Amino acid sequence: MLMVCLNGGRGRDAHPAVPVTPAELAVDAARCAALGVAAVHIHPRDAAGAESLRPAVIADALTVIRATRPGLPVGVSTGAWIEPDPAARAAAIRAWSVLPDFASVNAHEAGAEAVAAALHERGVLVEVGLWTLDAVEAYRSWRVPVGRILVECMAEEAPIAVSDAARILAALPSSARMPAGSTPEARSPQDAVALPVLLHAEGPATWAVLAEAVSRGLHTRIGLEDTLLLPDGAPASDNAVLVTVALAAGAR
Numbered sequence: 001m002l003m004v005c006l007n008g009g010r011g012r013d014a015h016p017a018v019p020v021t022p023a024e025l026a027v028d029a030a031r032c033a034a035l036g037v038a039a040v041h042i043h044p045r046d047a048a049g050a051e052s053l054r055p056a057v058i059a060d061a062l063t064v065i066r067a068t069r070p071g072l073p074v075g076v077s078t079g080a081w082i083e084p085d086p087a088a089r090a091a092a093i094r095a096w097s098v099l100p101d102f103a104s105v106n107a108h109e110a111g112a113e114a115v116a117a118a119l120h121e122r123g124v125l126v127e128v129g130l131w132t133l134d135a136v137e138a139y140r141s142w143r144v145p146v147g148r149i150l151v152e153c154m155a156e157e158a159p160i161a162v163s164d165a166a167r168i169l170a171a172l173p174s175s176a177r178m179p180a181g182s183t184p185e186a187r188s189p190q191d192a193v194a195l196p197v198l199l200h201a202e203g204p205a206t207w208a209v210l211a212e213a214v215s216r217g218l219h220t221r222i223g224l225e226d227t228l229l230l231p232d233g234a235p236a237s238d239n240a241v242l243v244t245v246a247l248a249a250g251a252r
Contacts, residue, residue, distance in 0.1 A: 001038040001219040002251040003198065004029070004243055008043055008225025009051065009081070015228050017238040020045050022061045026068035032223075032243045036252075039073040040065070041104070041221065043082075051082045053089060059098035075102035075127065078115050086111020090118035099124055104150055107142075108135040116144040127198070136171045146195060148219075153201040153209050161205030162212050169197070169216075200226060207231040207249075214250040222246040 006028050010018045019028040022044070029040045044061035046052040058076060065074050083089045086109070093103075093115065102125040105116045116126045125147035130136050131154055139146075151168050153161040198219035201209035206227035213220035222242045229236060231249075236242050 001196075001198070002036065002243070002246060003039045003041055003075075003219065003221035003223075004032040004037045004239055005041040005200075005221050005223035005225035006032075006239055008077075008223075010224060011049060015224055018224050019239075020049060022064040025061055026064040028239050029065050029072060029074070030069040031240050033069050033072050035240060035243050036247055037243055039075065039101075041075045041077070041223070041225070043077050043225070051077075051079075053078065053083055053092040055092065055095045055097050058096055058100070062098045062100060073101040075104065075125075076100045077104050078119070079104075079106060080109040086115055089115050093118040093122060093124075096122065101125060102127055102147065104129050106131065106135070107139040108132060112138070113142050113144055116142065116146070120144050130168055130172075133167060133171055136168060140173060149195050149197045151197060151199045153199075153205060154203075155201075156204045158205040158208035161201045161209050165199055165201075165209055165212055169199070172197070202226045204229075210246060210251060211249065220246070220251050222251065 006025055007018050007020065011020060012018050019025045025042050032040065042061060043051050044057045046057050062074055078089055083092065099122055103119050104127040105112050106129040108131055119126050126144060127148045127150050128139055128146045129150040129152050130139060131152050149172065151165060153164050155161040155164055196219055198221060199209060199213035200221045210220050210222060223239050230245055
C-alpha cells in the first residue's frame with residue numbers, strides 16, 4: 001500500500017501547494033487516489049489554520065473528502081503537539097461525530113495507550129507510531145488492539161535513518177511482522193497474529209527510506225508532510241508529483 005500524507009504540520013508558508021482547507025484536502029486526496037494511492041493521511045485545521053481534534057474540524061474534513069472520493073480510507077493524526085493533554089485528546093475522540101477510518105498514535109507520547117483505547121472504543125483502526133527502540137518497548141505493554149504499525153524514521157541523514165529502520169523492524173514483536181499484502185484482523189501484540197507495517201521517514205531521508213520499504217515489501221507513504229523535494233533534490237510541485245515518483249520507484 002502507498003499512502004499519501006497530504007499536509008502534516010506544514011502550512012502554505014512552507015509550500016504553496018500544501019492543502020489546508022477541507023476543500024483543498026479533498027481535491028488533493030482525489031487526485032492522488034486517481035494516481036493509485038490506497039489511503040490518505042491528513043491533519044485537519046480549524047478556521048485559524050491550527051491543527052485540531054475538535055469534532056467539527058474532523059467532521060468537516062472527512063465529510064468533504066468522502067463526498068469527493070467515496071471509499072477512500074482516510075486517517076488523521078492524534079499527535080500530542082495538537083493537544084498536549086492526553087485526557088483531552090481522548091475526550092475529543094469520544095466526541096467525534098464523524099469517524100476517520102484510522103488514526104495514528106505515537107507510542108512514546110504520554111497517555112498514548114489511553115488515546116489508542118479511545119479510538120478502539122469508537123471503532124477506529126489504530127496505527128501505532130514507533131520512532132525509537134524505547135517506543136517499541138512501550139508498545140509491547142499495550143493491551144489495546146492495533147491494526148497497523150508505523151515505523152517512523154526521524155533522522156535526517158539517510159544512512160542513519162535506514163539503519164534506524166532496520167533496528168526498529170528487528171525489535172518488533174515477531175507477531176507484528178507480515179508482508180504488505182496481508183490484511184489481518186486487528187489484535188494486540190500479545191496475540192500471535194501478524195500486523196502490517198508501514199515504513200517511512202521525514203525530511204532528507206524520505207526517499208532512501210521509501211526505497212528501503214519497497215525493497216522489504218512493506219507499506220510506505222509519501223507527501224508534502226514528509227518531504228518537499230524530489231529524489232534529485234528538486235522542489236516538488238505538489239502531492240501528485242510526489243505520488244507519481246513514488247509509484248515509479250516501486251511503491252504500491
